[in-house]
Amino acid sequence: MTTRIREIDLHLEVPFTISRHTRTEKRVVLVELERDGRIARGEASPDPYFGESSESVRADLESALELLPDDPLALQELRLRLDERFPHGGAASCALDTLAHDRAAQSLGVPLYRMLGLDARRAPPTSFTIGLAEPEVMAERAAAAAERGFDILKVKLGAANDVALVRKIRERYRGRMTVDPNAAWDLRRAVRTIDSIVQYGIEFVEQPLPPQDLDGLAELHERSRLPIVVDESVVRATDVPKVAGIVNGINVKLQKCGGIAPALELIAAAHAHGLKVMLGCRAAESSVAIAAAAHIAPLVDWADLDGNLLVTDDPFVAVEVRQGRFSYSERTGLGAIPR
């Protein structure tokens, strides 16, 4: 049994801008475990917002590799160890949890979604994300995405001209659309902007307010004419009760909560509260990280798993996207192979 940890630099096809920053590349950390010629993989895509860097997650992975049980089916054992080591989830936990799920399904000889009993046909189409740019550029990118078969787009907002951006995109794109200002609004601006964009047929607004502003979310819930989905406000399943009743859905990200097992707990907790669930990703992820989420996508209402589609040098092929829909291979585990 050998293990390898290595960094991979992913380059974005176009600079990716959200309300907080612009990215042109991203360093992710891959962990691989090889035994009897089979390789299981997991990926950490660090987010500075949560205090993570490629250096910190690499160090976390190196010290946490010993937590992997010998038994490929010992997922609960690993989960308890990861929860103890990484109580707030995060990218390093996600990488090890993903690797373990890949290995477990490989050892059972089935694709991961089959091990979990899921119905591939129920996975929603993935949205394609349009980063912040000049209105004409965003509209052009939206039209191009629709051309490629994506029938739901996630539009980044949080610029000075949010309403104009949405209006401009609507001139070129008529499909399903969600918006995401990444916590850039305050309550007043949220209500005003939502009132102005509701006419353009928006499915929901993601994380309009700062993550900790639950009072603001509660008031916005009363006043918003569009459903609200929160991302940064919810990390683990224990965060769900505090937003229940004041939002309409949550964005579950494996890199945020710490892997597939905590994501399944989040989804169950959300459903117990009647909340809708979106499965999201970080700006740049390889197909290893995206596959981990795609395998549980049949459980959710919306998928926003395009982190591998936005990069030019993804080293892997796993769950492919055709006309915006996931195409699961018959390979076992995650189904990830070098491109």
Added chain:
Amino acid sequence: MTTRIREIDLHLEVPFTISRHTRTEKRVVLVELERDGRIARGEASPDPYFGESSESVRADLESALELLPDDPLALQELRLRLDERFPHGGAASCALDTLAHDRAAQSLGVPLYRMLGLDARRAPPTSFTIGLAEPEVMAERAAAAAERGFDILKVKLGAANDVALVRKIRERYRGRMTVDPNAAWDLRRAVRTIDSIVQYGIEFVEQPLPPQDLDGLAELHERSRLPIVVDESVVRATDVPKVAGIVNGINVKLQKCGGIAPALELIAAAHAHGLKVMLGCRAAESSVAIAAAAHIAPLVDWADLDGNLLVTDDPFVAVEVRQGRFSYSERTGLGAIPR
């Protein structure tokens, strides 16, 4: 592929009395699916409290057999169909869900708890239930259970002399003990009885008040000197939020919630709220039904899975109990075989 539905009469070793009624036997309904020499099984143990009889669950099973997908791993598909047909869960749903999980794990060639990634060593010991009887008789049975290796007992209360019962049992039994008046108390009696029995070292009180009396539970939560676990108050995961904050734990029963999949959702929802979880059973169940719960017992804090141990004519052997602890076989699926 052939399917069979048949009734099995289970006879209790001693008449089993709770605050609502006395039982000497119970008719359960077994469903079996045989294909290529492999038999998958599920069991419905009807409860009149939820409007179920052996006739009604047999009829439900006959009409719902068609919901079973051909694909042995299509658990999500079955779950959505069962949730539509049996939105309140129940015994017929449980039987089909159990059969499907047995079949899935058999098809993957592993015991069910292994398919679910669970660690058998984490399963708590099962408690043994002492039904209502004369104080001396209950004390004698408690002593005999301890002699057999059970180190946690569940004592049924709800008689006129609850405190005397507990005191008498404590004269003969010094191990861990919980009490269950099956909703027989009102708030005043609950507070008074709990105040009187707290000196005898009780781990928690199960369902002290009528299931719908959430105001009473909230007030009892303020005044009780013992933790409270609810049973009938919670059926499905969507019931968890309404008791969160006013109880300490929930009793999850597969026959009540409708099977393994809804039980996993309940457990996740409970944990998201910081609630403890007990995994329970009905008064008489064969080893098929008990095994379904035992395979997920590693996820919970307390197991009360003695429904097969209380009967004299259990037709199956599956997860055996030795010295009060589960002993999982290496057989695939539930591991149930004719005795």
